[in-house]
Amino acid sequence: MGRNALTLTIVIVLLIIVGPVAAADKPANTRDKITVADILEKVEKRYALSGFTAGFFQSSTLKALNITDTAVGKISIKRPGKMRWIYEAPERQSIITDGTRLWIYRPEDNQVMLGAAPSYFGAGKGASFLTDIRIMQKTFDISVEKARVPDRHKLKLVPKEKSVDVTHIYVWIATRTWEVAEVATYNTYGDETRLEFSNIEFIDDLPDPLFMFVVPEGVDVVELGR
Numbered sequence: 715m716g717r718n719a720l721t722l723t724i725v726i727v728l729l730i731i732v733g734p735v736a737a738a739d740k741p742a743n744t745r746d747k748i749t750v751a752d753i754l755e756k757v758e759k760r761y762a763l764s765g766f767t768a769g770f771f772q773s774s775t776l777k778a779l780n781i782t783d784t785a786v787g788k789i790s791i792k793r794p795g796k797m798r799w800i801y802e803a804p805e806r807q808s809i810i811t812d813g814t815r816l817w818i819y820r821p822e823d824n825q826v827m828l829g830a831a832p833s834y835f836g837a838g839k840g841a842s843f844l845t846d847i848r849i850m851q852k853t854f855d856i857s858v859e860k861a862r863v864p865d866r867h868k869l870k871l872v873p874k875e876k877s878v879d880v881t882h883i884y885v886w887i888a889t890r891t892w893e894v895a896e897v898a899t900y901n902t903y904g905d906e907t908r909l910e911f912s913n914i915e916f917i918d919d920l921p922d923p924l925f926m927f928v929v930p931e932g933v934d935v936v937e938l939g940r
Contacts, residue, residue: 750856753867753887754847760892761847765792765920769912777904789911795831795845796925810927811835813845816938817927826929829938841897841909854883865889878902
């Protein structure tokens with residue numbers, strides 16, 4: 715057997731033996747072939763614990779006015795449906811839900827707004843699908859899109875129930891960690907809300923009181939929807 719033939723044989727054997735592992739280690743080489751089911755399976759495993767915390771950077775663009783606002787803060791999430799968004803800059807604000815009730819506290823306005831979580835976070839608003847990755851397939855039609863950066867998978871989520879507030883969502887997932895790195899939500903007016911996550915830490919059994927809010931004395935209370 716010639717040297718070239720022997721080399722080719724060795725390469726083929728190695729591909730047969732380590733092919734699946736190599737594909738997992740270097741997902742960027744097979745991004746065009748990966749399916750929605752493949753991606754969601756990996757993401758669900760990564761988010762198997764009941765909760766996580768992360769830092770976030772948010773940019774919100776009003777298309778008609780060509781205005782973009784930014785904010786930074788921290789998020790805590792616990793299944794099912796519990797979220798705590800603490801905005802640290804440019805203005806302090808807390809958005810907290812126990813999955814049923816919603817509190818929005820704005821210290822500078824001396825105001826707390828009370829409402830129902832499903833109406834505020836419906837149709838995936840505020841990346842609410844992060845409270846349970848598994849509901850993505852139930853709530854959205856999902857397709858794989860081509861990502862422009864080599865270390866990301868990109869999913870397009872379209873709500874199965876039409877909504878003015880959310881027409882579609884893009885989700886970027888890190889190919890190495892299978893963590894949700896970025897989420898961009900669009901409404902019927904073309905407005906965009908983009909969230910970038912950092913320093914994700916998975917934690918089991920985050921304390922439930924973290925997702926409750928006691929209205930401070932002397933603060934104005936406004937009920938949403940009235």
